Amino acid sequence: MTASRILGTGHYVPPRVVTNFDVMKMMETSDEFIVERTGVRRRRHAEAGIGASDLGALAARAAVENAGIALDQVDLLVMNSITPDHADPGCAFFLQGKLGLSGIGVFDIRQQCSGLIYGISLADHFIKAGTCRHVLVVCSEVLSSRIDGSYDGRNISILLGDGAGAVVVGPSNDPRRKILSTILHADGSGAKALYTAAPGSALGRKEHLTKEDLDAGRVYFRMDGKTVYENGVEKMAGAIFESLQANGLTMDDIDALVPHQANLRMLEAIIERTGFPQEKVFVNVEEYGNIASASLPIALSEARQAGMVKPGSLVLMVAFGSGFVWGSVLARM
């Protein structure tokens, strides 16, 4: 069985910086509230007309170049977005067209902030099974298109940023450098703690979308902040211990913890709960806000660029998202 490894990473964030003071022009909030409750100071927002596949294509090309392979060596594309280009077909098809990868298999996965964890797990299994050699996993979000400044929408809207991250997973020719484990979890009983009701087929009527859905704000995220916060801390902290135990390791063995950048307070609570050494935890949420599935691959890519993750580093990635969906990837880079 061929072991798999993360061969390359890449990311792209749009250039326009949106400060908390800019957000204050969009809704009733304050810099003080945002910084104190979430730690976010800035985020990036794409210009109108830029879709998830546009950002995703830039991140994907960077990851492929970083992996040192040619694009046509990719034989499976996995895409995750909660802000796809169109309602259907999946965003992977639009990304595939932009990358000129016609003919290979593609997956759209809907794992919210845990897209990278699930994507790497799929890649790892396809490679180990010998079905594929190079799997490109792309997570891309244009969350600025889903900002709702109303009283009900502002608790999450303050967090939202745009960006894309990608990884290339391929066969490892060094027995030490490999993906050691991918552990996946979900609990659909929490699905409505953070969700968007419309459009949908379970709205108690025939139409998928009505003008009333727009007027009532059903097309926007609705979040029970406390429930999401508490579950996020518990599940990501649990995922850290679970991965260490499954691999017979301790925190001392880990060179870098790269968590989903949900919000700074959540990350601080996870560090406190696990006792993970703070200097080993990569954090960029102050700069980018929460970019859903793109947060984790962007963080991994930046951690590598910053030299915090080097060839041979043992990296633990954990994520949690709406669904609820969570899990971990442990990889020797």
Ligand SMILES: CC(C)(COP(=O)(O)OP(=O)(O)OC[C@H]1O[C@@H](n2cnc3c(N)ncnc32)[C@H](O)[C@@H]1OP(=O)(O)O)[C@@H](O)C(=O)NCCC(=O)NCCS
């Ligand atoms: C979003 C979050 C900061 C809100 O804090 P909270 O204390 O749970 O907020 P609540 O919704 O209970 O509201 C508390 C008060 O803050 C207010 N509030 C909420 N959002 C606000 C905003 N953007 N600006 C100003 N006030 C706000 C509420 O109106 C409420 O005031 P009220 O009691 O006078 O009505 C917090 O819940 C959180 O961090 N949750 C996790 C969210 C997250 O990371 N999600 C991503 C998941 S991957």
